[in-house]
Amino acid sequence: MRKNVIRLTLCAMLFALCLPAQAQQPKKVHRIGYLSPINPATDSSRFEPFRAALRELGYIEGQNITIEYRYAEGKIDRYPEVAAELVRLKVDIIVVGGGARPIQAAKNATKTIPIVMTGAGLDPVKEGLVESLARPGGNITGITNLGRELGGKRLELLKEAVPKLARAAVLYDRAIQGTTREVKEDLPAAARGLGLTVQPWEVGAADEFDRVFAAMGKERPDGLHVISAGPLIRANVKRIAGFALKSLLPPMYGQNPQGRQARRTTCRAADEV
Numbered sequence: 398m399r400k401n402v403i404r405l406t407l408c409a410m411l412f413a414l415c416l417p418a419q420a421q422q423p424k425k426v427h428r429i430g431y432l433s434p435i436n437p438a439t440d441s442s443r444f445e446p447f448r449a450a451l452r453e454l455g456y457i458e459g460q461n462i463t464i465e466y467r468y469a470e471g472k473i474d475r476y477p478e479v480a481a482e483l484v485r486l487k488v489d490i491i492v493v494g495g496g497a498r499p500i501q502a503a504k505n506a507t508k509t510i511p512i513v514m515t516g517a518g519l520d521p522v523k524e525g526l527v528e529s530l531a532r533p534g535g536n537i538t539g540i541t542n543l544g545r546e547l548g549g550k551r552l553e554l555l556k557e558a559v560p561k562l563a564r565a566a567v568l569y570d571r572a573i574q575g576t577t578r579e580v581k582e583d584l585p586a587a588a589r590g591l592g593l594t595v596q597p598w599e600v601g602a603a604d605e606f607d608r609v610f611a612a613m614g615k616e617r618p619d620g621l622h623v624i625s626a627g628p629l630i631r632a633n634v635k636r637i638a639g640f641a642l643k644s645l646l647p648p649m650y651g652q653n654p655q656g657r658q659a660r661r662t663t664c665r666a667a668d669e670v
Contacts, residue, residue: 428463430488430510432479432503434495435628436470443494447515469499471603471628473572476502484510493539496573496626497524504537514539519626547651548579548624549587555620555649556591564594566618566646568609568637570627571599579624595622606633610640618646625651 433440448458456462465486467479480502483491490511493500497519503512504526514521514537521541527533556562567584569576580597588595596618598609621641625631634650641648 426461426463427490428465428486428488430465430467430483430486430491432467432469432476432483432491432493432495432499434469434471434473434476434499435632436468437466439628439632440468440494447492469628471632473498477505480506495628497521497526500524500526500537504535508536510536512537512539514541548584548622549590551649551651552584552587552591552593552595552622555622555647556593559620559647562593562619562647564596564616564618565620565622566613566616567595567597567622567624568613568630569597569599569624570629571601572629573624573627576624576626584622600629603629603633606636606640610644614644621646621648623648623650 431444433444451458451462458464465483465488467483469475469479476499480491480499483503484506488510490513491503491507492513492515493503494515500512500514500521501524514526519526519541521527521533521537522529526537527535552565555565565588567580569580571577580595580599584595596613596616598613600606600609621637623630623634623637625634630637638648640646
């Protein structure tokens with residue numbers, strides 16, 4: 398239900414920006430640019446509600462709108478390239494399905510095409526993307542969930558689910574802006590209030606997970622807190638869930654695990670402890 402509300406809100410903002418009120422058969426086929434930091438397979442479950450919301454509003458891909466999809470495939474250095482490509486295509490609007498860096502890349506590529514951010518867990522004011530929440534200015538709008546502030550609450554929920562929890566491993570992508578502060582400042586402060594200790598484990602590339610999992614297994618924490626920000630973590634969520642199941646580590650995610658297998662292994666890991 399919450400996803401549908403977010404997607405419908407996004408669509409309303411999107412077409413308020415770029416589509417004037419017209420008859421049911423608009424003369425112009427508007428072009429939407431979609432910039433994703435991850436790959437098409439991982440992104441499909443997230444983008445489908447967006448398409449569904451567009452259809453409910455009467456906008457059918459291939460009929461009265463065209464969507465140009467561009468994926469950075471988890472490579473940070475590709476953000477400027479794919480953003481610039483969308484600008485060259487003269488899209489009417491750019492929807493960014495990611496965090497601060499892809500949004501900043503789109504902002505650097507154009508000062509005139511409207512940019513919509515789609516619920517990334519960041520503070521757009523602190524990141525320098527907008528002037529203020531009340532008056533963003535510039536060409537960026539959208540929604541954000543300010544997920545970092547909820548980290549302490551997630552630890553609290555993990556403690557409630559696993560009363561014996563004393564040490565929580567925290568897995569995060571070191572490349573994501575703001576995550577280091579959450580791991581080093583916000584979560585330890587929340588953990589002290591819960592009588593917990595947190596053990597941070599960082600990754601920066603897909604080939605680092607096995608090494609981190611092996612080292613984490615030797616430390617034998619009581620639970621796993623996954624900061625889901627960033628394409629690297631989202632692209633490897635099934636892998637993380639599989640490790641949690643094998644190690645009998647109850648996990649807590651910043652976002653719902655993507656895919657049935659990931660959700661199933663997450664629940665089993667919690668049930669078997």
